[in-house]
Amino acid sequence: xxxxxxxxxxxxxxxxxxxxxxxxxxxxxxxxxxxxxxxxxxxxxxxxxxxxxxxxxxxxxxxxxxxxxxxxxxxxxxxxxxxxxxxxxxxxxxxxxxxxxxxxxxxxxxxxxxxxxxxxxxxxxxxxxxxxxxxxxxxxxxxxxxxxxxxxxxxxxxxxxxxxxxxxxxxxxxxxxxxxxxxxxxxxxxxxxxxxxxxxxxxxxxxxxxxxxxxxxxxxxxxxxxxxxxxxxxx
Amino acid sequence: xxxxxxxxxxxxxxxxxxxxxxxxxxxxxxxxxxxxxxxxxxxxxxxxxxxxxxxxxxxxxxxxxxxxxxxxxxxxxxxxxxxxxxxxxxxxxxxxxxxxxxxxxxxxxxxxxxxxxxxxxxxxxxxxxxxxxxxxxxxxxxxxxxxxxxxxxxxxxxxxxxxxxxxxxxxxxxxxxxxxxxxxxxxxxxxxxxxxxxxxxxxxxxxxxxxxxxxxxxxxxxxxxxxxxxxxxxxxxxxxxxxxxxxxxxxxxxxxxxxxxxxxxxxxxxxxxxxxxxxxxxxxxxxxxxxxxxxxxxxxx
Amino acid sequence: xxxxxxxxxxxxxxxxxxxxxxxxxxxxxxxxxxxxxxxxxxxxxxxxxxxxxxxxxxxxxxxxxxxxxxxxxxxxxxxxxxxxxxxxxxxxxxxxxxxxxxxxxxxxxxxxxxxxxxxxxxxxxxxxxxxxxxxxxxxxxxxxxxxxxxxxxxxxxxxxxxxxxxxxxxxxxxxxxxxxxxxxxxxxxxxxxxxxxxxxxxxxxxxxxxxxxxxxxxxxxxxxxxxxxxxxxxxxxxxxxxxxxxxxxxxxxxxxxxxxxxxxxxxxxxxxxxxx
Numbered sequence: 001x002x003x004x005x006x007x008x009x010x011x012x013x014x015x016x017x018x019x020x021x022x023x024x025x026x027x028x029x030x031x032x033x034x035x036x037x038x039x040x041x042x043x044x045x046x047x048x049x050x051x052x053x054x055x056x057x058x059x060x061x062x063x064x065x066x067x068x069x070x071x072x073x074x075x076x077x078x079x080x081x082x083x084x085x086x087x088x089x090x091x092x093x094x095x096x097x098x099x100x101x102x103x104x105x106x107x108x109x110x111x112x113x114x115x116x117x118x119x120x121x122x123x124x125x126x127x128x129x130x131x132x133x134x135x136x137x138x139x140x141x142x143x144x145x146x147x148x149x150x151x152x153x154x155x156x157x158x159x160x161x162x163x164x165x166x167x168x169x170x171x172x173x174x175x176x177x178x179x180x181x182x183x184x185x186x187x188x189x190x191x192x193x194x195x196x197x198x199x200x201x202x203x204x205x206x207x208x209x210x211x212x213x214x215x216x217x218x219x220x221x222x223x224x225x226x227x228x229x230x231x232x233x234x235x
Numbered sequence: 236x237x238x239x240x241x242x243x244x245x246x247x248x249x250x251x252x253x254x255x256x257x258x259x260x261x262x263x264x265x266x267x268x269x270x271x272x273x274x275x276x277x278x279x280x281x282x283x284x285x286x287x288x289x290x291x292x293x294x295x296x297x298x299x300x301x302x303x304x305x306x307x308x309x310x311x312x313x314x315x316x317x318x319x320x321x322x323x324x325x326x327x328x329x330x331x332x333x334x335x336x337x338x339x340x341x342x343x344x345x346x347x348x349x350x351x352x353x354x355x356x357x358x359x360x361x362x363x364x365x366x367x368x369x370x371x372x373x374x375x376x377x378x379x380x381x382x383x384x385x386x387x388x389x390x391x392x393x394x395x396x397x398x399x400x401x402x403x404x405x406x407x408x409x410x411x412x413x414x415x416x417x418x419x420x421x422x423x424x425x426x427x428x429x430x431x432x433x434x435x436x437x438x439x440x441x442x443x444x445x446x447x448x449x450x451x452x453x454x455x456x457x458x459x460x461x462x463x464x465x466x467x468x469x470x471x472x473x474x475x476x477x478x479x480x481x482x483x484x485x486x487x488x489x490x491x492x493x494x495x496x497x498x499x500x501x502x503x504x505x506x507x508x509x510x511x512x513x514x515x516x517x518x519x520x521x522x523x524x525x526x527x528x529x530x531x532x533x534x535x536x
Numbered sequence: 537x538x539x540x541x542x543x544x545x546x547x548x549x550x551x552x553x554x555x556x557x558x559x560x561x562x563x564x565x566x567x568x569x570x571x572x573x574x575x576x577x578x579x580x581x582x583x584x585x586x587x588x589x590x591x592x593x594x595x596x597x598x599x600x601x602x603x604x605x606x607x608x609x610x611x612x613x614x615x616x617x618x619x620x621x622x623x624x625x626x627x628x629x630x631x632x633x634x635x636x637x638x639x640x641x642x643x644x645x646x647x648x649x650x651x652x653x654x655x656x657x658x659x660x661x662x663x664x665x666x667x668x669x670x671x672x673x674x675x676x677x678x679x680x681x682x683x684x685x686x687x688x689x690x691x692x693x694x695x696x697x698x699x700x701x702x703x704x705x706x707x708x709x710x711x712x713x714x715x716x717x718x719x720x721x722x723x724x725x726x727x728x729x730x731x732x733x734x735x736x737x738x739x740x741x742x743x744x745x746x747x748x749x750x751x752x753x754x755x756x757x758x759x760x761x762x763x764x765x766x767x768x769x770x771x772x773x774x775x776x777x778x779x780x781x782x783x784x785x786x787x788x789x790x791x792x793x794x795x796x797x798x799x800x801x802x803x804x805x806x807x808x809x810x811x812x
Contacts, residue, residue: 018802019809059791061798085777085791086587108748120755390637394673398662401669404680405702470680 003071005174005205006034006057011066011081013052026052030066032207032224034174039196039206041216044226050209053226054176056081057207058098059088070096073173093122097172099164099180111154111162112137112147118170129169136165139195141188156183164192168199175199177208181215193218240330252299253331258282262300262456266447269458274424276371276388281454291324291350292451294367298348301363301447304334309344314352314499314515324348339518351414353435355498355519358444360461366429368450371457373417373427393417393425397468404473413478417468425468426457433477434499439465480512490514493523540623540727540760541586541609547617547784548604551575558617563782563803568601578604579784580617588727589758591750593775593792595765595807601784602764606730609762610649611639622646624727644674648721652733654713657720658705664691664716665701668723675724690719694749711742718749722757729753731763735770747773768811772796780804 011030016023027049034040042050055061057068057080068080072095078087092098109117115137116129124132137147140161146154151162160183167175180196181189196219200206210216216223250256258280265279284292302308308328312321316339325337338344341356348365358364374384377395387393396417403410414430418439428439429448439446439459446459459465467475480488480500489496491511498519500512514520523529549557554573561568561577568577579601586592594602607613609620615632622629624646634642651657658667668687677683688698694715700708705716714734721729731750735743747770753759763774771778771792778795780788780803788801799805 015798016800018805055797060793062790062794062800085789088791089590089776108744117755386636390640392640392674394670395659397673397678398659398666398670401673401680401683402662402666405663405665470678470683472679472681 004033004035005071006032006207007067007069007071008032008053008057009067009069011053011056011063011068013049013056013061013064025049026061027056027226030224030226033222034205034207035221036173036203036205037200038221039200039208039219040222040224041220042207042209042224042226043213043216045228048226048228050226051178054098054178054207054209058092058096058176059083059085060098070174093118094170095172096174096176097167097170098176098178099167100178101160101182102163109150110148111142111151114151114162115165115169118166122170132169133165136169137161139191140165141191157185157188160184161188161192164195168195171199171204173204175204175206177206177210179209179211182211249331251304251332252302253285253327254282254296254299258296259300262296265456266297266300266458269447269456270445270460272424273460273463274420274426274457276424276426276455276457278454279456281451284451286323286327288452289369290320291348291367293449293453293456294348294350294365294451295324295327295449296451297365297447297449297456298328298346299332301365302328302332302335302346304332305336307336307338307343307345309338309341309347309518310349311347311352311354311516311518312350314354314501315517317517320350340522341516341518351430351432352499352515353431353438353446355495355514355516356522357438358442360443362444364442364444364446366431366446366448368427368429368448368455369452370415371427371448371450371453371455373415373425388424391423393419393468396425397470400468400470404470409476410473416475419464419466419468420459421463424457426459428465432499433467433475436465436467436475437477441465488512490520490523493520493529495520495523495528538588538623539585540588542621542623543585543605543609543618544583544620545580545618546582546605546608546615546620547580548578548601548608548613549575549580549616550578553616561783562785563787566783568599568784577601577784579781581785582618584779584786584789586728586760586762588760589754590776591754591761591763591774593763593765593771593778594781595768595771595778595795596781597766600781602766602781603732606649606732606762606764610647610730611643612649622728644671645724646726647728647730648724648726649730649732650714650717650721650734652736654705654710654717657717658713660704660706662704663702664696664705664708664719667705667716668720671720671723686723687719690723691716694719694722695745709742710738711746714738714746715749718746718753722753722759725757727760729759729761731761731765733765734763736765736767743770750774768796768808780807 009031012028014023014025030053032040042053044050052061056063063081069077070080071077112130112133115133119129119132142161151159164180181192261280265277269277284295310321310325312318329337341354346363350367372384374387377399378384400410414432415427416433416436417425418428418436419425441462443461445461448457469475482488487496488500490498490513492513495514498514498516501515503511505511552573553575556572557570557575557577558580560570560572570577582605596602608615620631622631665687668690669683672683687701691701692698696712696715705713735746765771775792778792779786782803788804796808799808
């Protein structure tokens with residue numbers, strides 16, 4: 001059996017809001033594993049910290065306690081909860097991809113360039129990167145007339161597809177997905193599901209939060225259930 | 236100056252050379268320092284001279300500090316021995332330096348004080364040339380603060396001066412500086428060679444004679460020691476150009492008096508309005524005429 | 537990733553200074569004026585590193601001492617405390633123990649800066665091309681034709697347009713002046729570029745285009761940059777990592793998305809919460 005590329009042990013996160021002098025718990029004691037060629041789905045009621053787990057792994061949130069062990073291609077393990085900022089940036093560039101529900105990008109950049117950017121940052125030349133981006137956009141059913149337009153003006157579904165393409169283009173080893181089909185029409189959702197199945201088969205390990213149980217049933221190889229935390233208030 | 240003027244009897248105790256010995260010594264020390272650091276503007280305590288600043292007081296102080304009995308002095312202004320400024324200075328030196336000879340011949344002089352020109356006849360290692368300087372610092376056009384200019388000189392940073400030349404080429408397709416062309420001495424300091432024309436810059440380079448510069452108002456002395464590199468500031472791909480005195484047909488103009496076609500020429504308008512050219516160096520011209528050169532001997536006065 | 541700059545315990549004190557200056561100032565006290573000697577501690581205990589090709593954001597309000605950091609690194613100001621090491625092609629330069637000529641060399645060849653105020657970075661008596669020429673001349677390129685060609689390329693690249701090369705930047709708009717500054721800073725292809733509030737005071741649309749340009753440059757040339765700004769939007773778009781400053785100290789440092797989405801310090805939380 002393959003060894004896990006990601007092992008999360010007793011991960012906890014709470015926010016402390018100085019203004020309100022309040023601690024807001026997000027997730028606690030989360031244990032999970034992600035294997036190559038598998039998708040681990042995180043399920044649970046709203047507010048139980050599903051997205052927070054993904055963000056802690058990606059270091060968008062600072063993990064509070066616990067270990068996040070990532071094993072790279074050479075078999076070397078890094079604790080993402082402790083790794084230096086530079087190490088995390090390096091992994092984001094090559095190993096770990098994150099597809100969120102929201103898209104932050106430059107206001108003036110055409111969609112094609114937004115999607116190809118991760119490859120440029122890795123040192124690919126512009127033409128190769130644009131070709132790869134075009135392939136993905138075609139696959140995701142993004143109309144070609146939108147490619148040269150900045151995504152700021154796109155609909156929710158279009159933006160989401162741009163975001164997916166951007167996350168997938170760099171072919172990460174570990175892919176974090178936060179409701180990747182939330183605002184897609186059924187037809188496009190099917191395409192996304194096909195695409196995820198394909199890249200999963202190629203060896204990518206995935207950790208996902210889905211809004212629809214149907215997706216969990218169709219895509220997940222493992223399921224982790226989170227329980228909601230009580231809000232603890234200080235003072 | 237009134238040629239019959241004599242020093243008042245009770246003041247006949249004036250030192251040889253007007254300046255007292257301590258003043259001369261101070262100037263000489265500055266000269267030595269200037270020679271040691273080629274192109275460096277050495278500050279000195281410029282004295283009040285009995286003539287207005289701007290009339291060559293800097294050069295005069297150098298001359299008076301250097302001259303001794305048995306020396307032979309030549310004073311020129313714009314190449315001529317007989318212009319008012321040259322005559323004045325020569326008479327003052329004759330009056331205050333008894334026993335000093337004066338001459339109009341470049342070859343005979345041991346010490347030459349000049350304004351705006353370097354003589355055409357090549358100088359030799361036994362001669363010293365003193366140039367009068369109005370503005371010693373070439374950086375003054377690009378940097379107002381003297382403190383900053385000193386740092387730039389110290390670091391040999393003349394990029395801004397070159398930028399000025401760049402702008403000149405952009406605007407006028409050539410470098411428009413006609414005189415006071417910034418010149419780098421011995422690979423480091425860039426100096427203002429006093430208002431000599433570009434034509435004379437080449438004479439600074441590896442000159443066998445010591446060349447001293449004195450700025451009376453600005454209180455600076457600097458030097459191009461004998462056999463020292465002097466290179467005009469230029470771009471690699473745009474060679475330095477001296478005045479060529481070519482006419483519209485590309486023909487080198489000649490002095491209409493002595494026929495010389497290798498000298499710096501002054502332009503005159505003749506009575507009928509046409510331009511004529513004549514050597515700026517009067518001694519050079521006279522010598523050539525005396526040697527039988529010359530097209531015609533009609534000199535328009 | 538290759539480290540290009542390592543800053544340790546850097547600090548600047550205006551005034552006589554006393555042994556208690558650093559301990560008596562900072563965000564805990566809420567002031568950067570030493571109560572014992574009245575010296576102003578512009579910043580102190582500043583430590584960070586910069587890797588090749590990354591953009592580090594330094595964020596903080598006016599007077600937090602952020603601009604002073606880049607001014608010290610660019611040798612515009614002398615530091616009172618600390619050191620900085622620049623790693624360049626196998627060489628290590630201890631920036632503040634170099635002599636003036638060495639510092640000038642690094643400044644002219646290896647570092648570039650873009651100031652908020654174009655008057656600091658440009659000489660308005662020279663044309664746009666002349667400003668680039670000046671920097672190239674400082675770095676010992678004295679070939680007129682090559683200087684012209686390089687200036688033309690850079691001004692085209694920064695969208696000033698080569699046809700405006702011989703105009704004075706005096707006549708340019710604020711955004712154009714910043715572009716000329718960027719072209720000038722880039723003329724020697726420096727591995728490190730300092731950006732001091734480059735978009736402050738510009739129209740929003742102009743700001744976005746300048747930020748675009750900076751990112752394109754980073755991606756194409758791999759230039760490492762330190763971007764000083766009080767604008768969260770600039771930080772969000774430009775910086776990979778961010779340092780947050782208050783009263784002359786670093787109060788928080790981390791990945792930019794983490795600083796913006798999960799700020800730890802009370803001041804940063806307040807800053808992020810009040811952003812438009």
